[in-house]
Amino acid sequence: MNAIVALCHFCELHGPRTLFCTEVLHSPLPQGASSGDISGQNEQAEEEEGGIQMSSRIRSHSPAEGASADSSSPGPKKSDMCEGCRSLAGGHPGYVSHDKETSIKYVSHQHPNHPQLFSIVRQACVRSLSCEVCPGREGPIFFGDEQHGFVFSHTFFIKDSLARGFQRWYSIITIMMDRIYLINSWPFLLGKIRGIIDELQGKALKVFEAEQYGCPQRAQRMNTAFTPFLHQRNGNAARSLTSLTNDENLWACLHTSFAWLLKACGSRLTEKLLEGAPTEDTLVQMEKLADLKEESEGWDGSEEEEKPSSQPDVVEGQELSKCSPETSLMPDCNSWNVAHRRLSVFRSLRHMRQVLGASAFRMLAWHVLMGNQVIWKARDMDLVQSAFDVLRTMLPVGCVRIIPYSDQYEEAYRCNFLGLSPHVQIPSHILSSEFAVLVEVRTATRSSLYPTLFDDEQSLNKYEFVVTSGSPVAADRVGPTILNKIEAALTNQNLSVDVVDQCLVCLKEEWMNKVKVLFKFTKVDSRPKEDTQKLLSILGAAEEDNVKLLKFWMTGLSKTYKSHLMSTVRSPTSSESRN
Numbered sequence: 001m002n003a004i005v006a007l008c009h010f011c012e013l014h015g016p017r018t019l020f021c022t023e024v025l026h027s028p029l030p031q032g033a034s035s036g037d038i039s040g041q042n043e044q045a046e047e048e049e050g051g052i053q054m055s056s057r058i059r060s061h062s063p064a065e066g067a068s069a070d071s072s073s074p075g076p077k078k079s080d081m082c083e084g085c086r087s088l089a090g091g092h093p094g095y096v097s098h099d100k101e102t103s104i105k106y107v108s109h110q111h112p113n114h115p116q117l118f119s120i121v122r123q124a125c126v127r128s129l130s131c132e133v134c135p136g137r138e139g140p141i142f143f144g145d146e147q148h149g150f151v152f153s154h155t156f157f158i159k160d161s162l163a164r165g166f167q168r169w170y171s172i173i174t175i176m177m178d179r180i181y182l183i184n185s186w187p188f189l190l191g192k193i194r195g196i197i198d199e200l201q202g203k204a205l206k207v208f209e210a211e212q213y214g215c216p217q218r219a220q221r222m223n224t225a226f227t228p229f230l231h232q233r234n235g236n237a238a239r240s241l242t243s244l245t246n247d248e249n250l251w252a253c254l255h256t257s258f259a260w261l262l263k264a265c266g267s268r269l270t271e272k273l274l275e276g277a278p279t280e281d282t283l284v285q286m287e288k289l290a291d292l293k294e295e296s297e298g299w300d301g302s303e304e305e306e307k308p309s310s311q312p313d314v315v316e317g318q319e320l321s322k323c324s325p326e327t328s329l330m331p332d333c334n335s336w337n338v339a340h341r342r343l344s345v346f347r348s349l350r351h352m353r354q355v356l357g358a359s360a361f362r363m364l365a366w367h368v369l370m371g372n373q374v375i376w377k378a379r380d381m382d383l384v385q386s387a388f389d390v391l392r393t394m395l396p397v398g399c400v401r402i403i404p405y406s407d408q409y410e411e412a413y414r415c416n417f418l419g420l421s422p423h424v425q426i427p428s429h430i431l432s433s434e435f436a437v438l439v440e441v442r443t444a445t446r447s448s449l450y451p452t453l454f455d456d457e458q459s460l461n462k463y464e465f466v467v468t469s470g471s472p473v474a475a476d477r478v479g480p481t482i483l484n485k486i487e488a489a490l491t492n493q494n495l496s497v498d499v500v501d502q503c504l505v506c507l508k509e510e511w512m513n514k515v516k517v518l519f520k521f522t523k524v525d526s527r528p529k530e531d532t533q534k535l536l537s538i539l540g541a542a543e544e545d546n547v548k549l550l551k552f553w554m555t556g557l558s559k560t561y562k563s564h565l566m567s568t569v570r571s572p573t574s575s576e577s578r579n
Contacts, residue, residue: 009129188264284397392417483545
């Protein structure tokens with residue numbers, strides 16, 4: 001997270017001052033921190049904490065510590081600072097933590113070394129301890145602008161037996177330029193910063209109670225009520241925070257806390273690219289998941305009401321786990337082979353085209369796109385499932401109905417992808433139908449083995465694939481436009497498999513948009529047939545195969561989209577606008 005976390009203090013002599021700050025640096029070292037500066041100093045003290053490597057480094061000049069006489073450097077001069085205004089003593093090294101995962105450095109010192117950052121932090125410090133204060137002067141508040149950054153500030157009091165009112169005023173501020181990000185981080189920052197404050201207040205309270213027990217200040221001040229307060233304290237007007245908490249390692253602990261805060265706050269929120277409204281595939285999947293949830297709740301309720309015998313329950317559960325015909329209508333119902341599934345036999349559409357051959361693959365793809373029943377007969381259930389996993393990518397989710405493997409033939413209205421064992425008899429009218437295609441996986445003879453697949457396709461070199469249909473697709477047939485584009489992408493060797501997959505997604509979205517237009521035009525608006533033909537010509541889908549494809553894909557529209565159109569038509573506002 002590109003932000004700065006700082007601890008500020010309201011000094012009774014010098015006003016609001018920055019005590020300690022931690023910033024994020026993507027550059028190798030902060031300004032003035034070079035390898036030569038480090039080599040002449042003491043050995044580095046390093047420790048590992050939460051994946052961040054912390055080390056102490058000496059900078060060549062530190063305006064915050066008053067070690068430089070350069071008047072152009074930001075920060076107050078040494079004469080303008082007291083013990084209460086100073087965190088790191090003169091010559092004390094700053095702190096640098098290295099995040100090994102992201103190669104980011106978290107640098108802590110009293111003031112930012114960059115003049116512009118010093119000005120931003122200085123202004124935020126003054127505002128947090130003067131005008132930008134919540135009721136009660138203790139608690140969180142948000143302020144800022146585009147020019148000077150936005151600030152999350154949490155003010156609090158630290159007990160001090162020598163201070164006016166027995167307490168001193170501090171604040172922890174977080175500064176960044178992204179207003180939305182900072183606002184969204186409010187609950188996280190509030191909880192973590194509140195924890196740091198509680199720890200500081202707890203340490204200071206113990207010191208305060210010990211000092212009050214040894215030398216009560218309230219009675220002593222009442223006895224010297226007419227003595228000027230500042231003169232009476234004998235030089236104790238300012239005390240450092242390390243003295244108030246009796247913690248010599250306070251600044252190292254604060255550096256660790258601030259560095260972790262910046263890292264954790266930056267990793268807890270991630271940006272997501274919103275690509276508009278949900279696609280039809282997403283809507284259909286959400287609807288099917290909701291239906292499954294309702295069914296499971298209904299089964300749970302029925303089981304509570306009735307107590308069937310234990311043995312039938314086990315048998316039924318086994319059958320359901322293999323994906324029964326009812327649940328197999330769901331396109332994502334493939335849990336029957338999750339545990340025992342080997343690696344996919346068919347890796348992609350391009351791979352399947354190479355195995356089946358160009359003409360056989362075109363016939364198979366044509367039937368898939370038209371919504372005809374695709375039947376695979378094989379002994380290997382994994383092979384059938386991998387084939388369906390590849391072929392289903394050409395269709396919208398709502399158009400996919402799969403029965404992965406069955407011991408009997410199922411009608412086309414139940415599924416458009418059907419896997420059968422070799423001994424299952426298929427009705428003769430199905431074999432001769434133009435609305436079905438059969439892929440038989442047979443044991444290959446020695447002469448029909450695929451020589452090009454001997455190297456890495458151990459599971460395919462023992463099979464041969466025979467694709468038959470009652471209506472074979474002629475080689476010179478134009479076919480649907482989307483099929484021609486799919487084949488063009490598959491034959492283009494310059495396109496990787498991932499690029500082909502993205503092309504397929506774009507093609508499906510393009511044609512689903514045409515389906516939506518046709519559905520509204522014909523089903524909702526009830527336009528005449530002549531107007532429909534004109535619309536199809538405008539959409540570039542006037543050919544017979546394209547029309548059949550659009551009508552089949554119309555069955556894959558989500559219920560959400562259909563109900564939205566119907567409710568729009570029925571609403572009074574829409575009817576008035578049409579009139």
